[in-house]
Amino acid sequence: MKSNILKFYGLCALSSVALHAENLVVNGDFESGEGNAFYATPPWYNRGTGFNQGTNARSDQGAVIAGSFSATVNDRYDSETGKFGPVVHVQKTKHMIEAGDSFTLSYEWRPADTYWQRSADTVRFVLYATANDNAGGEVVWSAELTSEFFTRKLESTLPVSETTEVVNAEAVGHSLFVMFYGLDTKDNGSGVAHWARVDNIEVEVLKK
Numbered sequence: 007m008k009s010n011i012l013k014f015y016g017l018c019a020l021s022s023v024a025l026h027a028e029n030l031v032v033n034g035d036f037e038s039g040e041g042n043a044f045y046a047t048p049p050w051y052n053r054g055t056g057f058n059q060g061t062n063a064r065s066d067q068g069a070v071i072a073g074s075f076s077a078t079v080n081d082r083y084d085s086e087t088g089k090f091g092p093v094v095h096v097q098k099t100k101h102m103i104e105a106g107d108s109f110t111l112s113y114e115w116r117p118a119d120t121y122w123q124r125s126a127d128t129v130r131f132v133l134y135a136t137a138n139d140n141a142g143g144e145v146v147w148s149a150e151l152t153s154e155f156f157t158r159k160l161e162s163t164l165p166v167s168e169t170t171e172v173v174n175a176e177a178v179g180h181s182l183f184v185m186f187y188g189l190d191t192k193d194n195g196s197g198v199a200h201w202a203r204v205d206n207i208e209v210e211v212l213k214k
Contacts, residue, residue: 027110027210030099031184034113034207036064036075050077053141053185054094061093069118071163071205079115079202081127081188084195091195095204096141096185101211103147103177108212109133111151111184112167117160118201126192127200129153133170133209135180147177152189156202163205169212184209 032049033039039047047063054061064075082091115129130152136143149170156164188202 027212030101030109030182030209030211031097031207032099034209035073035205036077037073039064039075042066042075049097050095051097051141052094053096054090054092054187055082056092058092063093063095065118065203069116069203071114071116071203073205076203076205077186077207078118079129079186079188079204080199081122081190081202082195082199083130083187083189085189085191086194089195090187091199094185094187096183098139098141099182099184099209101182103135103173103180103182104213105175105178106172106213107177108170108172109149109182110167110169110210110212111208112165113204113207114163114165115153115156115202115204116158116163117156118203120160121198122156122200122202123190123192124156126155126190127202128155128189128191129166129186129202129204130189131184131186134183134185135173135177136183137176137180139181141183141185146180147174182209 042062043060044052044063045059070076080093134148151168
């Protein structure tokens with residue numbers, strides 16, 4: 007009887023492992039790195055204005071969500087022109103998109119200062135694929151996932167979990183990219199930059 011019980015619990019353990027999907031994002035908690043800059047925080051790359059890899063990708067100062075570091079986010083994206091601000095995180099995952107794929111994204115975020123406009127500034131993630139598998143190539147599929155406004159107390163965090171639509175045929179066989187940035191829905195990137203933090207990013211693939 008005891009051996010049967012052990013076998014039962016062993017099978018349950020194996021099942022739980024098998025059912026847990028792999029996180030396609032590497033260093034999604036921003037704890038790996040030799041400094042705060044993008045060039046020291048692999049595999050994140052800055053697609054922001056000027057592509058400055060010396061810009062801070064992460065911070066250990068104030069408003070850290072979990073662990074010792076969280077990603078830095080500002081709200082300088084201009085929704086009218088489509089121009090990015092100085093900080094745009096992008097990562098090329100190792101996942102090759104297959105027919106029927108959709109993706110679940112989860113993360114946590116919070117303002118980093120009292121100037122973050124909680125009724126105007128938000129966080130946007132873009133999951134996408136390009137024709138040449140380069141981050142700046144012609145986009146053949148994308149999904150924009152924009153958070154709600156932050157209405158909680160400043161010392162709390164806002165957890166987000168969203169699922170994309172199924173990819174189109176043009177995306178099949180191409181690499182999945184994950185990108186995120188701050189979005190100002192009111193001032194369209196004008197004025198002083200406001201800052202937030204993002205942490206614990208997970209992207210999991212779902213099969214249709």
